[in-house]
Amino acid sequence: MKIGNVSLDNNIILAPMAGVTDLPFRLLCREQGAGLVCTEMVSAKAIYYHNKNTDVLLSVSPDERPVSLQLFGSDPDIISEMAAAIEDRPFDILDFNMGCPVPKVTKNGEGSALMREPKLVEEIITKTVRRIHKPMTVKIRKGFAEDEINAVEIARIAEASGAAAVAVHGRTREQYYSGKADWDIIRQVREAVKIPVIGNGDVDSPQAAKRMLDETGCDGIMVGRAARGNPWLFHQIREYLDTGTILPRPTQDEVREMMLRHARMQVEFKGEYIGIREMRAHISWYTAGFPNSSRLRAAVNQAETLAGLETLLSENFSDTCESVRRRPVPV
DSSP states (O other): OEETTEEOSSSEEEOOOTTTOOHHHHHHHHHTTOSBEEOOOEEHHHHHTTOTTHHHHTOOOGGGOSEEEEEEOSOHHHHHHHHHHTTTSSOSEEEEEOOOOOHHHHTTTOGGGGGGOHHHHHHHHHHHHHHOSSOEEEEEEEESSTTOBOHHHHHHHHHHHTOSEEEEEEEETTTTTOSOOOHHHHHHHHHHOSSOEEEESOOOSHHHHHHHHHHHOOSEEEEOGGGTTOTHHHHHHHHHHHHOOOOOOOOHHHHHHHHHHHHHHHHHHHOHHHHHHHHHHHHHHHTTTOTTHHHHHHHHTTOOSHHHHHHIIIIIHHHHTTTOOOOOOOO
C-alpha cells in the first residue's frame, strides 16, 4: 500500500488513540506487523504556544517508521503553520483529526465537529498541503449525527484539496464508540474517491479485517480499540490475510513477558512515576478476560515502582490467573 510517496509494508494500520498510542506501544505494534502506526493526536494550538506537554507526543523513533503524526485544531493558519514548523521531525505522514468525539474537543469546533464545516475543512487541508512536502491524510467519521451523514462529501473535499488518503470510521460523532460500525459508508467513500481509503471500526479479529476488505473494497484497515492489550492482533491479521491461517492465541507466558517489556519501555520513555501509572490501564487491557485477574489489577494499581510491578507480574501473574485462557480468536 502507498500513501503519497510513502510505501507501507502492508495495509494494516494502528489507529491514533489518545492515551494509548504513545511511542512504546507503537513500537510493540510495529514489531507485531503493523504496516503504519499513528501517534496520539497533538493540538496544533499547543505547538503554537510551545506547550511543554507536546514534546513527548511528538517523539518518534526510527524503529517505528513509517509513522503518521496526527494534528488537530480548527484554525487553518495555525494548523498549516505548525505543520510546516514540525515537518523536519522524523515522521512520514501528517494526519488531520476530524474524528475525535469527546466534548472538550468538539466544543471548540475541533475533531468530529469539523464534519459540520465543509468549507473550513477545505481551507484547512488546502493551506496545509501547500505548506508541507510530506503527504497529508484525513481521519473522518460517518457524519456528526444520523441526520448529518456526509462522509462522502467530506472525502471528496479532502481529495480535491490535496489529501493523499482518507480514513473513515463508520460511526457518527453521536455514537462515540457504541453500536455497530457502518461499513457501507466506507464502501460509499471508496467508490467516490480515487485516493486510498482506510476503513475503521469493529476490526477486532483477523476474520473481521478480511470481511471489511471484502465488503467495502477499502485499500487499508485501521485497528483501534481491539489492539489495546493485544499488539499480537497485527501479526494475526497479517497471517490470516496472507495465508488464511488462524494463529494460536498468545500463551500466558507471552502475555506476561509482553507486559513486562511494555512496562520497562514505558518507564524508560516517561520515567518511573508516570510510566508505572500509565501501565495500569495497559495491564487492565492485557489481562481482560482472564479469570480472577481483577485481583492482579487491584494489586497493580497499588504499585509505585518498576521493581514492584515486575515482582507482581513475574511472581503472581501465574497464580492469580491459573488455568487462564487468552481471549479466543473468533472463528
